Amino acid sequence: MTTNTPTSPLERLGWSAFFAEQVEPGEENLVPRRVSSVHRARIDVIDVTGPVEIEFPPNTSTAEFAVGDWVLANPLTNMLVRRLDRKTVFQRRTEGGHGQQLAAANIDTLFIATSCNADFNVGRLERYLIMANQAGTTPVIVLTKADTAEDASVYEVQARALQRDLPVVTLNAKSADAVDLLKPWCGPGQTVALVGSSGVGKSTLVNTLAGLASDDAQKTGGIREKDAKGRHTTTARSLHPIAGGGWVIDTPGIRTLYVSDITDGIDTLFAEITELAPLCRFRDCTHAHEPGCAVQAAIASGDLSAERLERWRSMQTENRARTPVVSGPKGNKTVRKKKY
Ligand SMILES: Nc1nc2c(ncn2[C@@H]2O[C@H](COP(=O)(O)OP(=O)(O)OP(=O)(O)O)[C@@H](O)[C@H]2O)c(=O)[nH]1
Numbered sequence: 001m002t003t004n005t006p007t008s009p010l011e012r013l014g015w016s017a018f019f020a021e022q023v024e025p026g027e028e029n030l031v032p033r034r035v036s037s038v039h040r041a042r043i044d045v046i047d048v049t050g051p052v053e054i055e056f057p058p059n060t061s062t063a064e065f066a067v068g069d070w071v072l073a074n075p076l077t078n079m080l081v082r083r084l085d086r087k088t089v090f091q092r093r094t095e096g097g098h099g100q101q102l103a104a105a106n107i108d109t110l111f112i113a114t115s116c117n118a119d120f121n122v123g124r125l126e127r128y129l130i131m132a133n134q135a136g137t138t139p140v141i142v143l144t145k146a147d148t149a150e151d152a153s154v155y156e157v158q159a160r161a162l163q164r165d166l167p168v169v170t171l172n173a174k175s176a177d178a179v180d181l182l183k184p185w186c187g188p189g190q191t192v193a194l195v196g197s198s199g200v201g202k203s204t205l206v207n208t209l210a211g212l213a214s215d216d217a218q219k220t221g222g223i224r225e226k227d228a229k230g231r232h233t234t235t236a237r238s239l240h241p242i243a244g245g246g247w248v249i250d251t252p253g254i255r256t257l258y259v260s261d262i263t264d265g266i267d268t269l270f271a272e273i274t275e276l277a278p279l280c281r282f283r284d285c286t287h288a289h290e291p292g293c294a295v296q297a298a299i300a301s302g303d304l305s306a307e308r309l310e311r312w313r314s315m316q317t318e319n320r321a322r323t324p325v326v327s328g329p330k331g332n333k334t335v336r337k338k339k340y
């Protein structure tokens with residue numbers, strides 16, 4: 001959350017000193033535009049007046065752009081000149097592949113959506129939190145479908161325990177109350193993105209936040225009764241103005257979230273373990289069997305649960321297995337082979 005209230009129309013669109021400082025001498029005549037949706041063959045942009053035309057140089061790949069990106073364009077030809085550096089980017093490793101898929105850029109807050117039903121999964125939420133921490137965005141857990149749960153607090157308690165000071169908001173995505181509950185992270189100049197499995201209500205919440213109805217509304221879809229899985233209704237990422245100010249990005253449901261190269265994100269998720277590690281006798285302590293281990297001592301005294309350490313260990317192992325390592329006599333970059 002920022003304390004400066006945006007004054008100019010461009011600032012209300014999310015523009016800030018971070019981007020202004022990137023405009024170089026000779027570029028003053030170019031105009032900033034923000035990417036509002038990314039399709040396989042097309043990118044849409046907006047400026048302070050709303051949707052505007054933009055031309056891309058031949059052979060530009062839409063995969064290089066993320067919703068929320070800022071670009072500079074020539075106002076006379078509408079030609080894209082360049083993309084500005086990102087403040088934050090939420091990206092994930094593609095299934096089985098080596099590439100990264102860009103979900104959203106320049107977001108202040110990541111709303112990690114899950115429902116008060118069979119979708120709720122601690123391991124999956126931990127992955128999202130690690131990715132949010134790594135991206136430099138503030139994570140908020142948004143528990144949808146509270147109206148369908150017998151006791152939503154069961155989910156809330158588990159979610160709060162995932163990371164220190166983690167905000168958890170329980171709501172009905174179809175109800176206008178959701179707007180007030182999420183207000184602390186919305187407002188002029190703020191950009192939030194919704195991520196989570198298919199069917200948890202991301203698009204429903206976007207429609208509520210943006211006040212979208214009928215023709216303009218994001219399409220929503222039903223879910224399977226037995227496991228609460230959605231039908232992958234949303235297929236592209238898109239940016240929408242929130243009625244009370246700020247912007248919300250809708251994203252397609254993610255099937256499996258793989259983590260890799262996310263050491264900092266893990267350190268933040270398990271801050272209580274990270275902080276104990278320097279107190280261990282050995283610098284490379286694995287907190288398993290070493291004498292003088294501060295983490296094991298915390299478990300023995302009841303300050304830390306053994307289960308939490310187990311979760312930390314499995315994330316560490318997965319991160320190590322999936323992160324490209326530099327090895328070999330000539331320092332060739334190799335990726336450790338592992339079947340996903
Ligand atoms: N009762 C109730 N139903 C909800 C809530 N949020 C979403 N739904 C319903 O859940 C279904 C799925 O909602 P969507 O908004 O399409 O879910 P999504 O996360 O956008 O799904 P994908 O686009 O497939 O990733 C729809 O039938 C919604 O009406 C909620 O808070 N309460």
Ligand SMILES: [Mg+2]
Pocket residue numbers: 202203204219220233234251252253
């Ligand atoms: Mg959707």
Ligand SMILES: [Zn+2]
Pocket residue numbers: 277280281285286287288290292293294295296
């Ligand atoms: Zn230790």
